[in-house]
Amino acid sequence: MMSFHDITKESLYDIRYFDDKDSAMLTELLMNPQIQKWFPLSSIMDVELFVRNWTNFSKYRAAITAVWDQKPIGFGCIFLLPYRKVAIHTMAYLVVDPEFQKKGVGTSLLRNLIHLSREFKIIEKVQCEIYSGCPLEGILKKLSFEKALTQEGFVRFSEWETSARMVFERSNQIEV
């Protein structure tokens, strides 16, 4: 089992806004089969579509990049909803380079995404959708997310293998 070593207090670690130049690195990361287990992505077309959405939200300063020694090692984004009645919610996405997992980067990204969502005054709740067994679940619970719902069979990995999606959410009234 990988041991935990928090690198986020070290001087080489930083979080900044996502830059279009990060798209290539994000694409590469999302093409990693280890990462794709936790996303509905399985081809370069799927990944490019997802990265395009991500890049679009970055225009609203809703996407961030974690860097180690200036090299991107993780990405986070909040997807903003277009209709006013439901714009009180945002969906958070994050991904961390497998080499930098279990080092506090996921927690740091999610904490920053929560702060970021508060910049949009209309947002009252942050949601995060994960699939059964996703290691992010521990981080979500640590940051006071609660499971809102589970939908069985939502994602299909093969003809015989499906997985449930679980939607977690937290109120922005709770301190981070």
Next chain:
Amino acid sequence: MKDPIKLRYEVSKEDQIPILASWLSEPGILRWFPMVNQLEIEDACKVWIGYFAKTYGSSFTVWDGEEIVGFFNFYLSPVQKLRHQSLFSIIVHPGKRGQGIGTQMLKELKNKAKNDFGLSLLHLEVYRENPARKLYLAEGFEEYGVHVDFLKEEDGTYRDKILMQQWL
């Protein structure tokens, strides 16, 4: 027992967007939808008919003779891992409700989902108190979750979103 109305189903066309928009603009209808004004209605209709009819042929206009009596739409995903399931929307002409049209449309919607689009899971979102929920239950949809306080009305009140699904 009265014979069911013979309905005809055709892939929606862009020139039907104003009809869908006018139904959604009827007083009180937006209680059941996330849109709040004309701009949001137009955007939703462009996605419903404009995008999904053109991209996947998955948006349908329902005819009773020469009259449009309903629309439904599968929000198909371009992503392979999600192609076995779909969220859908359905609406019946405001003046034609309570005549069994919604039930007939739902049956055909399930038929098309399974046989034309190869879907094995259909799901929908309905706001609490929407009378259509009874119709979905009667047609075999089951609730799998409630998203509490999902929608915030302009007067500040919150409403829950009920999530339902059916395996085909």
